[in-house]
Amino acid sequence: MTGKIEMKGAIAELDGDEMTRVLWQAVKDALIAPFVSLKTEYYDLALARRDDSDDAVTREAAAAIRRLGVGVKCATITSTAARAKEYGLKRLTPSPNAIIRSELDGTVFRKPILARNIRGTVRCWEKPIVLGRHAYGDVYKNAEIAVPGAGKAELVFTAADGAVTRRTVAEFRGAGVVQGIHNTDESIESFARCCFRYALSEGIDVWFGAKDTISKIYDGRFRSIFERVFGAEYRARFEAAGICYSYTLIDDAVARIMQSKGGVLWACKNYDGDVMSDMLASASGSLAMMTSVLVSPGGAFEYEAAHGTVQKHYYRYLKGEKTSTNPVALIFAWTGALAKRGELDGTPELCAFARKLERATLDAIEGGDMTADLARIAEPVASAALDSWQFIGRIAERL
Template identity: 65%
Template structure:
């Protein structure tokens, strides 16, 4: 059988621990036998990041800007224990954070729905995609432990010497203080990424903040979204038959729970962090969740939503059999291959991605699945397979 040809490479970012093992199995069994795979390879495994002083992460992000599509394996963000375990030169930053800053993107996470793994919310019939702004707010905050009585002030000093000062609170005793920020440029990129992705997926877009309480900070987010929509996307949305609307975050939560799904829900950084975990858990599992970073310039980086599955990796090193779920990693590859096919007008490549996803889901629906799914499925008399057995079962369905 002749393999499907590719014209432009995909940027391939290898990773760590058990997902690195999955990565190799997926490529060897599900992609390379069918596709003449062209990738520009970067090893983002922690040891190689340490050897290059993390330059490899920067290089992989710049290559993504060049080629437009990347697929990324899960990677370790080291803490003190990891620094000691891997004998690292220093505690490196999150690779995802580094890549995201260079691509200036927004993270979109969508549950993978399959028969036999039903959502906890019984009226959800279609996936809900979470669009999370990934800059600033509480994640780049500055905090103070207020020791005693005193006045807390917010002070901005412009480059021209102009001062803007506002009293936060007159403390009558000890307390805590927090300062947050965001940038117009980042909010604008967030808005453009959300509108572009909604058009690409042909899905309605919701955006939610709390501008009734945060009349400057959150109100700026709403103002940017409304302006970008009216000036650049209103006619495009009408032509595509999709809608955009804004609502308060608490109202959005109520609407989401009563909805049938099938839309994109855009949230600020913290709201997106919390709500994406809620949505993924309610739909079944983080191992059944896609994640794609989209830049407003139309650059795409696909990955699984979960981590490196450290516990299974230590079992694997001892020679023990694991039943690790590879579905999200498979869908990272299919997302990248499909997008590469779309950008290159390579219908055969995009069709292959569709077939691989269908083969993966039909394997689960036939009752063959990994241990995590076997614990939550509504299907009866299922067969629990180890990692390699499950991938080979998908291969058999794909060949059919």
């Protein structure tokens, strides 16, 4: 007997890059391994590994999440020309998050992690704002061309019966760029249902924002599908629960959000959700104070840290410095995955441990132990900022 909590099923563990990869291991070693007999299927999604496998490892990881029902993911690098040179890549690798989301479909729900002594910059927010981000298509599954010079760019669709629909995108008089994006009715319907179900489970209103005044066909399709699904399947249930659904233009939604008290699910298309979730996290205190879970229509859940790999801190770490990088989103990715595994497997002690770890993390912050990003905005101001390892140690003491 180890005295640790035993897991029945495994979790797909997706490791990442740079500073978050370092802290990923530190969190496991100090906060999870001493208490849980961790059972995972491990996939190394470091940038070089993805490049070597031509992203096969990313697709294998997505398949494991679908098969096991639960995954947990560290932050990863999406390559750029500069990153390709730095890491000696053979090609520009796609976003691993985009690949996983495309494989699993579904919706990403992001919610701020609130501590009583951390006040965000938007003081009217009294309750968390949940952001529901569509996880398929748009710019993350695009096709794009660098236009070398004068010519005509066209959008062409060839139907299964051979019929061709053609639209002119632009007449180029010189060099430029052109991009094509897409989505599917099936995915948009899943997005709508995920948002409405989540809102019912939380008892909160749903606001959906798009730009159908400009994108009358593409964004207009999102709006019409949301309204159809809501009217046919959820209107009566929302009325019984005392909550409502409303559509508004995305720019109006931003203005409303900035003046609201919170306590609402803000549904966004893929790119809008990417940008606005970072705005919500930053305005609530820190990019590291945000939970993120991908909910697939097939019943799979992927918990992740929604921020980047903290590149600058990693370079300092390589020089031997102890950085004050906030690991809270990494911790909550693990707690979310462990709690869901416990829920699916009927292991209440695993669920209870996950909640205790979350509480210990918040108790540390509310007790004055925090990293530099939070120390600057705490009320009262923290007397000192801890490095990441000290902060993790204070949480471990509370456990």
